[in-house]
Amino acid sequence: MSQGTKKTGETRRHRGSGTGSTTLLAHGEPMVWLMGGGLALSLLMIIGLLALVVYQGIFTFYPSRLARIETRTGEVLMGEQTRTDRYEPAQHVIDKMPADLQQAAIAEIESNDGWARRRLFRTGNFDLTGNHFNWVSDYAMAEEDYPEWAVTVERLTWGRFYGFPVAFEVVHPLDEATFAEAKAFTAKLPDDGSRRVLFKTRQGLLEQEALTNEAMVVTACVEKWDGPEFAWLQYKRYHNEVRKRWAQRRKIEKHDIGRASHHREKARLKLVKAELELQKAEVAGDAEEEAGALRALDAERTAYARVEAEVQRKFEEYSREIAVLNEENDRYRLVMETVQGQEKVLPLAEIVRAYAANQLSFGQKMGVYFSRWNEFLTADPREANMEGGVFPAIFGTVVMTLIMSVLVVPFGVLAALYLREYAKAGPMISAVRIAINNLAGVPSIVFGVFGLGFFCYLVGGSIDQLFFEAKLPSPTYGTGGIMWASFTLALLTLPVVIVATEEALSAVPSSMREGSYGCGASKWQTIKRIVLPRAMPGIMTGMILAMARGAGEVAPLMLVGAVKLAPELPLDGIFPFLHPERSFMHLGFHIYDLGFQSQNSEAAKPMVYTTTLLLITIVAVLNISAILIRNRLRKRFATSAF
């Protein structure tokens, strides 16, 4: 108060002394502009960052054209342009160039103050060339075109393949058929006139005309479509069914075999447990107990042998099924040729998606685009997380955040209720309040350290000792897992919920409480019927803000259970359905891992951007819904207020 008046007085004195009749200088315009500049810069940075993420995230999946580049040194490349860059070519590099290239380089550099432009092409074909990307300087380029039949192939392994379809083959295995039988067989195949039929014999692949010897043994006949158009047509025809078989195979591998081995593991653990019992009895030296333990062990042994036999039988059955599917899939092959003229046979099952990049109409491009988004959101990652989807990460993030909120909200509300409604106000309680407020500012990594030490090693280790002795030394709960991660984040976000709830509780006017007491309601009735409903918007906001914070937090998760690749989801169809001890994937950790730990960060960039976009969207949606819910509930209670 006193300070304020003093300053005002000072201003008045200035005026009184007669110096201030001009107001221009008193407006402090330059400083105001500087302040405005600060705000403008922060806004620009946010907008710029969001725009960059959104732009990169949205357009990453849009199929781009395939350029065929011929350089002045005679190299030929084909790939998708990913970005352009300006650089200063080193003199010693220029010195070593062939004459015409050197001329072009010098000309470009001179016209650009020592700088040259270059473009980065994703040229793929890692299995043939050993690299994913190639830089092409503008001066080194002799020719650039967009071949009609350039095809982008996304494969299960080795990254993308760029090339031209040459032929399509369907193999029909024949079991030691004679020439006549083979001929009869091919006659039955539908023929649209565009294919040749070849016969696989001991002499190699022969045309039909070459099959003159009636006694010749044919092991397979091959339908072959030559030329890009026909090959492409056949690819489209067969690809879907092959992929379906592939998906079926994956399902058997992941689901059925997983279930069987889980079954066996359970039996094995029982066996180990019985062995441990026996050992304990031996140490204790009680003969009767020892005999009992021995009997139990024998029973477990026979049970295990039975399970083992059954699982073995199942395994054999599954591998037979898989073999059948594989054999069927192996019959379809796309023969491609790279731009350098190398031929590559791609089994159809290996191809995730392929499109003739330079022929696509806008609608088709959008088709590819959405199919990629679909894969991104629903499929498992492949190729060291650099391709495929992030479904396990989305799933992990969501499950973890849900468990966390289930934990944090009741306790946060209880603590806030206690602090606001039950505890006697005093220095102790205000100290607790300040401490809780400050806990929100404690670095998240500290909570991670606590989570690792306390939850994983201390609590989890004890649980393992007590209940999962048979599995030791490999830990069950004694290591990072989704439950411990949720606990840690619950602790981390507890202050957020407590503070928000407290604020909401204190915003309920005391007149309402008093009115309730006046009507004879007990304290609990007042809280339940009057206070809590009014405080609900605040509590909801607190919860959602906690979820947003939890979903975006990565540092503590690195310590308590987020992993690069989790083989199994924390929630699945095997009893008890929720597996809180499993480690999990997390979107934020995925970004860190891809951007920072991956071998080829350039190739990982598109995935990082899309994952970032996804994470930001989730966090933003949570935040915005917090605001919306708050507003809606506020409105509802505004009408019913006293």
Add this chain to the structure above:
Amino acid sequence: MTESEGSSFTGRSRDRKTRTSVKVADKVSKALITFGGIGTIIAVSTVCIYLVSVAVPLFFKAKAEGSAPVENPGFTKSQMVHVIMDEYRELGATFYEDGSVQVFRVETGEAVGERQNVVGDRELTATSFLTDRDDVAFGYADGYGQLGTMGIAIEFIGEDSVPDAVYDLPIGDTMLLDDKLYVHTQPGQFRSHQFRTELKPAVKLGDEPVSRIAHTIGNTGPVLIALTGETFSIYAVREIRNFLTGAVTPSVQRGDIPYTPRTDQPNPPDYVLLSKLGDMAYMAWDDGYLRRYDTRNLNNASLMQEIDLTDGATGLSALDFLIGRTTIISGDTEGYVKAWFNAPDDRSPDGVSLVNAHNLGKGPDTVTALTGASRSRLLAAGYANGMVRLYHVTAHNLLKEVDAGWPVKSVVIGAREDTLLAAGDEEMVSWLFDQRYPAISFSSLFTKVWYEGYAEPIHMWQSSSATDDFEPKYGLIPLIFGTLKATFYSLLFGLPIAILAAIFTSEFMDPKVKTRVKPLIEMMASLPSVVLGFMAALVIAPAVENIVPSVLSAFFTLPMVFLIGAYLWQLLPRGVALRFEHHRFLLIFLTIPIGVLWAGQLGPFVEQVLFAGDMKRWLDGQIGSGAGGWFILLMPLTAVGTGVILNRLLEDRIRAWSRHWSRGRAAITDGLKFAGGVVLWLVINWVLSHALGAVWDPRGTEIHNFLGTYVQRNAMVVGFIMGFAIIPIIYTLAEDALSSVPEHLRSASLGAGATPWQTAVRIIMPTAMSGLFSAAMIGLGRAVGETMIVLMAAGNTPVMEMNIFNGFRTLSANIAVELPEAPVGGTHYRVLFLAALALFVMTFIINTFAESVRQRFRKRAFEL
């Protein structure tokens, strides 16, 4: 209210009772909420308690418990020279001067078998033992030398292959059977201990008796030095294995080490030592005089250094190697224990010189026995008065002192570093000890420590390495420095922007726009930091790398365009200015691209003028002088300085003159003043930077060098992005503080004729100062603990350089990187917990301080 009896003040008695269910519900809910509430609060405080409980044991002293002293079993008239013990504290053996060995049970001292002679008929004159291996070397009176092994062999055997007599041994019991000790460890598993010695054929080393011998097992095979008469020679033994027959044929290469007896002391040296790789030989006399020989080249071994280990005053009474056989430990008659190693030294002919790196202090009496441990830098010293001390060398930690009760002749630390055995002339005693965390003390964590092989004591963090005898270095200072560096640079960038933006929002912005702008900035706060880290590391760092001069220019051009814009704005006629007042912010927004473009243009020019045309090379220190760097560094300081001086000198005068001027004329004068000020500023800056550059080059790798070699992931990038991360929190809190200044103060000021600017600077800001301060503090707390951004964008090298273009490692990033790999409960693990605790305490103190300042401010603001 729920009283069932008695009457109320109205005089009427109550005729209704509260239902029991309501009462019960009330009680239950009260109990539940109180229990849950207090429980939750306690759970939260567990965080701190648990961190303390893990970190504090680091500072606990070692524990030791002793067995009863036992009479030395094989004692006869000949003197004991060495004691060995197995790692399980079961069997031990004493080795005597005459070449005989007595095996005994460590626990009871009971003799095992007869005393046996292991060296044969030769007269033993010199011995050499290693603390971390079983290899031994003997020298004889007839000039022969012999290599071999001597130790307790341990075997693990299953129950199928133990002798029948042992089979029924209860678990945990031991049994002696023909010199072999059996232990039943677990059901079905046994362990046997047996003394075993194996000597290779003796080799003739010279004609005269071998008076001193030392050996080591180098990379290519055993290396031996021996003093025979007055010849001091080195032998490298290479064992060539025949692949067909498996027979080993040794080939010996011999070299002479120049040795001249001392004139003042005719005796041969009392101690001869050979370093682990066999590249350095030492001889020392009882008076402390030591000679160091370089034996890297067998044919050209030469004397490198002469040094007195005891300052000439006292006598040397014990000398041995520490683990790794590079550091020498010495004990003298006054009781001092010192550690010496070869530190890099340019003046020495071989580039190193032996220095006294650690003085562990004075003991109670003459040091009579000294030994190093086989796994860490632990040493045990025995004294003439019977005390035995356990030291950690690097940490200067006296871990434990125990009393044997009689003069100690020999000490040995068990291979697991949990047993200590001391032997006197007639007795011996062993202790079980728990060394806890010997490498940790306050000084080893927070002060400079002289690590083996370094030229001087340094702060260093290096927790793991590939080699075995590596010593982990737990200096927390580089990490704390990194944390502070990150915080400093991010506040340097983020704080001014956030505060300026908050003042603008609160005081000069259209309320309608404000309601849209504020949530946008607040949304920035919920941006996951991993996203910012990824941006910093993969987008900004590579982009900035190529345009450093332009980025530096932007720090000049952006404020400049705002100011120029303001002076141009002033030139507008009053009517126009008023009409566009609402769009001023948009204009400010639009000047940014101009500033950016200007920075792009200015970059190459700046590089040419200040950095001799090539910034990267300039930063490496190859070209140019330090003035250019100072020019950049001093700019903000001189800008503020010039501004303040000009204002003091001119402001009032211009005001007085401009009283009767038109608005246009005043604006032009103000603009000219600004232009003149800028020129003056640049000139002052130029002069100052050249003056400073002449005496102090800002480039380099020292802590006081602000510039240096450019690394892609550096403090500037981190400062930029982390500044960006803390802007929202500072902005929100600061804006809240400014907005909560009561409206009537503002109205009063404006009503009294003050302009908004005057109101903001003279009324609002002073009132809200404590709120602004606490906003800055909370921002600081955020920056201290931020993990993902620094983890991804700071390069994570724990260097201590102030260089803005180099990386660093913070406490938080260090925890994130190292904790998953640290063995649970070990020293490293606990040190990381200590780091977490430090972070916790640091941020907690900063936040509490800020919070209490804020509370006080809010209280006061409401009182106004």
